[in-house]
Amino acid sequence: MKKIVLITLVVTTALFASLRVDTTYSTLGAITKRVGGDLVNVTVLGSSKYDPHFIVPKPSLLSKLRRADLLIMNGGGIELGWLPPLIQNAHNRNIQNGAKGLLDISHFIPMIDKPSTVSRAFGDVHAEGNPHYTTDPHLVPIIAKAIAEKLMQLDSENADIYQKNLDAFTQKWQEYLKGYDAGLRSCRGKKVVQYHELYNYFLKRYGVESIGNIEPLPGIAPSSKHTLALLMKMKKDGVKTILQDIYHEKKTAKFIAAKTDAQVVVVPHDVGAVKGSETLEKFYNTIAEKICQ
């Protein structure tokens, strides 16, 4: 059994001279490219144009999963609505639940907002805690390390290259964070509202207070009653910034903005979601700029 896995691994590496890695989202893909370098061939399954909870399980994604040596997923339940049938129908034993080629990054992340009770009466809650952790740049080194270690395990021949890449990337990232954090100090104590709780990890990290969401419950469309209540709260607290993602309707945010003199800012949720967020650094720069301008 193990031998066969090894042989297929050797064969695929010989054929393509690289490890085929699929990631469910683009930020994970960008980090994988940084630690994998030329040794990995990265495919992102879920386009950052779309709501990450509702990626369409197109058959073309099956052919991408079919040949993957490694599938890196975000985890925390965010892929529940689209990934399981793809894994079932891609017929790739490398990436089955429990197999060596499946890496769920959420296991490495200290998850926040974990609900003490879970019921769909509260909407489409994330039962395992908030899975939108890639908005916090301080978690990038943890993710990079988890990915690098997995690559070393699968492609032990090149382990020292992955280690070198990881060290170089981590060092560069720590440098980057120094400047980044300094720029965000002025943001502490700022109050915002958001559509879905997409940015909580970032907000928590930099002391920005989220006082409410446009959606009344996770996954439930805005209601006038809830919108009015949010309006009142924003006025009372003097909230002037509304964080809007690219994929939800913008009408409600604009309506609230008009009534409260607040500003709607479109914040990327993933690398490449908005123009000018195509690299990891640009992605986090854009988040900072938008939320703390």
Next chain:
Amino acid sequence: MQKKLLLSLFAFSSLMANSETDALKEQLQLQQETTQKLLSQVEMLEAQQQSSANTSASFSQNAYLPDIAMILNISALSRDVKNSEYENYAIAGFIESGDAEIPFNAKRSFNLNYAEFAIHSVVDPYFEAFAYLHMHPSELEIDEAFVTTTSLPAGFRIKAGKFKSAFGRLNEKHQHSWSFDEQALIYKSLFGPDAISDAGVQLQWVAPTDTYIMAGVETLQGSNERSFGDEDPNLFVGYLKSSIDIGDNLSILGGVSAAHGQTEKKQSSNVYGVDLTLREQLGSYSSLVWQSEYLQREKDVDTSTDSQGGLYTQLVYQFNKNHSVGIRYDRITKNETDLSAYAGVDTDNLERYTGMLEYKPFPMSRLRLNYSHDRSKIINGTRQDINTVMITLNIAAGAHGAHSY
């Protein structure tokens, strides 16, 4: 949890130690030591906690419970034909009067169509198991119960048990995942409400190509009486499916299928199908899907061969997260069979028009208004147009797996 936090902190600080000045290194060294101390404290505390739990309790398997979902489908219906007459409808050449099985939406006013229990579990590193138990008001039916392999090499997967064949585009779909509440006319006419659903074995292979190509073969009991029905296991199904994306938003899926079996009289019966689905994604919550399928059956009857076929084509527009609207056209296009029993009855132009409007307040619940103008049926020996309006409510509670494409 706490432990994890500490661990990541630890990982974090050890990463930082690789860089920067000696002073920083020293500081981190201190930090690491503190972390380690804290870690051992946490471990101690955890050990204490564990010892306070009931140490005589054992054998709990709660963590291995399968995913279980309940699906409930009910309807309120109005039809301009009496229930007793509708039950005995005929479709010339396909379904004789009194021979139609109508498990869903049979009666005017209220119908509890079914409560279904869907169960899924990973069995071990080699198998996954699925079961769909259909409960109608007066019977329990095993809709599907099968295992699939998860560890075969080279893109192969075997499914064994009782399952819905992957013939065509619609055959495999459960009633609650159809775009319209009534079954496509040609499926109903050729296979009946359960379509090709049988005990058997399936082998599928996904090609290691950039373009999605899937080939499958199945050998089944062949108990479907409408098209087959021999007692010996002798139904063979094969299909080839492929899909390409054009740009980011348009995906095209096409397939060809064939089923070869025998009738009760041990005569050959073959069904062929082609299907095509185009899906344009307009946003995260909006899309336009055009789906069409043509099926044809060649069935030997005594000394001649019946050649019958039909198609449906449908367009579904989802315009936001909660709403979609759709239209479908069904038609029997070929009906070369003995129609002498219907002498004097118009048996041409068998067709149906359907429209629907769907409201999904939440991914787990769906309300649908479905209207059909059905020109395919014979009631009481005469062709009669049937108008049906129904409101159906479908809910999926519990751990319901996502539907495939």
